[in-house]
Amino acid sequence: MTTLASLEHVTRRYGAVTAVDDVTLHIESGTILGLLGPNGAGKTTVISLLQGLRTATSGTVRLFGGDPADAAGRSHLGSTPQETALPATLRVGEVVDFVGAHFEHRVPTAELAREFGFDGLLRRQTGSLSGGQKRRLSVALAFVGRPKLVLLDEPTTGLDVEARCTLWAALTSQHERGATIVVTSHYLEEIEALAQRVVVMGEGRVLADDSLSGVLERVGLARVRLESSELGRVAALPGVDRVESDRAGVDPAGAGDATSATFFVRDPDAFVTALVRSGIAFRGLGVRGATLEEAFLSLTGPPPAPPSAATSVRKGF
Amino acid sequence: MSTAHLTLVHAKYSLLETARVPIAVIGGLVFPALSLLFFVVPQRMVADDPLFATQAVIALSVFALLANSLFGFGITISQARETAWDPYLRTLPAPALARVLAQVFSTGALGVVSILPVIVIGALLTEATAPLWRIGVGLVALAVASLPFMFLGIAIGYAMPSKAAIAVVQVVMFALAFGGGLFLPPILFADWLDTLSTFLPSRQAREFVIWAVQGGQLEPWVWIGILAWTAASLALALVLFRRDEGRRYR
Numbered sequence: 001m002t003t004l005a006s007l008e009h010v011t012r013r014y015g016a017v018t019a020v021d022d023v024t025l026h027i028e029s030g031t032i033l034g035l036l037g038p039n040g041a042g043k044t045t046v047i048s049l050l051q052g053l054r055t056a057t058s059g060t061v062r063l064f065g066g067d068p069a070d071a072a073g074r075s076h077l078g079s080t081p082q083e084t085a086l087p088a089t090l091r092v093g094e095v096v097d098f099v100g101a102h103f104e105h106r107v108p109t110a111e112l113a114r115e116f117g118f119d120g121l122l123r124r125q126t127g128s129l130s131g132g133q134k135r136r137l138s139v140a141l142a143f144v145g146r147p148k149l150v151l152l153d154e155p156t157t158g159l160d161v162e163a164r165c166t167l168w169a170a171l172t173s174q175h176e177r178g179a180t181i182v183v184t185s186h187y188l189e190e191i192e193a194l195a196q197r198v199v200v201m202g203e204g205r206v207l208a209d210d211s212l213s214g215v216l217e218r219v220g221l222a223r224v225r226l227e228s229s230e231l232g233r234v235a236a237l238p239g240v241d242r243v244e245s246d247r248a249g250v251d252p253a254g255a256g257d258a259t260s261a262t263f264f265v266r267d268p269d270a271f272v273t274a275l276v277r278s279g280i281a282f283r284g285l286g287v288r289g290a291t292l293e294e295a296f297l298s299l300t301g302p303p304p305a306p307p308s309a310a311t312s313v314r315k316g317f
Numbered sequence: 318m319s320t321a322h323l324t325l326v327h328a329k330y331s332l333l334e335t336a337r338v339p340i341a342v343i344g345g346l347v348f349p350a351l352s353l354l355f356f357v358v359p360q361r362m363v364a365d366d367p368l369f370a371t372q373a374v375i376a377l378s379v380f381a382l383l384a385n386s387l388f389g390f391g392i393t394i395s396q397a398r399e400t401a402w403d404p405y406l407r408t409l410p411a412p413a414l415a416r417v418l419a420q421v422f423s424t425g426a427l428g429v430v431s432i433l434p435v436i437v438i439g440a441l442l443t444e445a446t447a448p449l450w451r452i453g454v455g456l457v458a459l460a461v462a463s464l465p466f467m468f469l470g471i472a473i474g475y476a477m478p479s480k481a482a483i484a485v486v487q488v489v490m491f492a493l494a495f496g497g498g499l500f501l502p503p504i505l506f507a508d509w510l511d512t513l514s515t516f517l518p519s520r521q522a523r524e525f526v527i528w529a530v531q532g533g534q535l536e537p538w539v540w541i542g543i544l545a546w547t548a549a550s551l552a553l554a555l556v557l558f559r560r561d562e563g564r565r566y567r
Contacts (some may be wrong), residue, residue, distance in 0.1 A: 051408040075410040085401035089337035101326045102318055102409045
């Protein structure tokens with residue numbers, strides 16, 4: 001494994017706002033790295049620092065051992081336009097040829113079109129494509145130069161399930177042929193489906209950097225669902241990270257008409273023991289492990305809630 | 318991939334994009350030729366006089382490049398700043414120089430296209446005349462005197478969003494064209510307007526190219542004015558370019 005790109009103690013400020021705060025990150029060859037975080041966490045800034053679009057306020061950004069602002073250093077980098085912004089009057093084939101002209105050993109247009117499923121569209125102007133077709137073309141552009149490292153910023157936003165799966169298959173097959181991929185996403189199932197290593201960012205900092213299972217273990221939250229007329233007292237028990245009412249808009253801490261809620265706890269055994277000891281009446285107890293989405297919320301969300309503010313609102317999605 | 322090759326690639330696709338929506342540039346391309354055809358050719362007093370006819374052709378050539386530079390840079394840049402395609406192009410392994418040169422080339426190519434019909438109509442339908450080498454010198458002078466227009470266009474492009482840029486470009490273009498004596502010869506101006514006119518880059522460009530083509534005396538205010546406008550508009554463009562980097566990346 002070689003390090004393709006790295007950030008060393010990188011900070012980037014925009015005026016008074018610190019978008020990236022002392023981030024150190026090494027991207028080794030051969031992995032698919034998932035970069036997760038809510039809006040404003042600094043994901044896109046990290047990507048654009050690696051693309052050479054922005055410079056670090058302090059710290060060092062290296063791409064293939066050089067400076068990403070140096071054009072020649074970007075010849076093994078693939079990236080994708082944001083917001084599917086393609087020049088509307090150019091034909092699909094022309095856009096591919098335009099981008100391909102920047103690379104020494106480019107993939108032939110027809111071959112790329114077949115792989116990403118737009119081979120019938122090469123003569124169409126990009127302005128006439130559907131959202132999903134634009135997205136496939138945009139992602140394909142990242143691979144036209146046979147890159148060693150590919151940076152994908154939210155590649156499947158706005159796609160339906162089927163189109164997303166097609167794109168994931170193309171990404172996986174590109175990865176098997178040797179491309180290292182960094183993918184940012186709001187879709188946690190996307191990261192779960194693709195990534196081997198997960199970096200979670202929040203407020204410009206790296207909150208977790210581990211294997212997929214490692215992140216899950218590290219957070220190690222369990223969901224405990226139960227019914228009770230005294231949900232507020234249950235929420236006040238030690239070890240409760242977060243509470244979600246089962247009825248949207250109802251405050252489980254105070255309202256009498258909410259009877260069931262889900263409690264996120266670090267140690268479900270200790271929690272259940274404390275619950276029983278407390279003498280609170282409950283029924284319908286169920287315990288299961290947290291999904292990545294839930295683990296992720298507890299990493300980026302507010303600190304463990306005090307009893308008076310036991311309700312948490314799901315944010316960011 | 319060499320910078321020269323990438324410059325050509327970027328210029329090619331920039332022109333291709335423009336050519337797909339010809340109406341966007343057709344005004345800039347055809348308007349100078351139409352002005353000559355409608356306002357100069359029928360006026361036989363001007364058209365039959367080699368001196369005045371040649372000056373009218375020169376004035377409209379200056380206007381062609383003025384319109385071309387303001388539209389080509391002002392509107393292209395302000396529009397590019399509003400899309401995510403432009404930042405994407407900057408992630409490709411092409412040096413910034415290639416992209417800037419491509420913009421100058423593609424705009425310049427359209428500028429040449431807009432001058433050609435003016436010169437052809439002038440040669441065929443009026444008494445405008447000049448030796449071939451003088452026309453060559455005139456074209457070089459025209460390119461030099463157009464630098465302030467180019468920098469003003471860049472400044473407008475970085476200063477405002479495209480909807481505002483379209484309006485501002487038109488106001489600036491017609492103010493400079495009328496005030497600079499590109500539509501009506503300055504000989505018809507009132508004294509105060511004639512004095513004011515000498516401070517405009519369009520008037521200076523007109524006089525500079527006329528001097529290059531027809532010879533005679535070059536007034537100091539012409540070349541001093543061109544130098545001053547070039548320096549000032551370049552400085553403005555650079556300031557706005559830098560400021561834009563800060564604003565775009567917020």
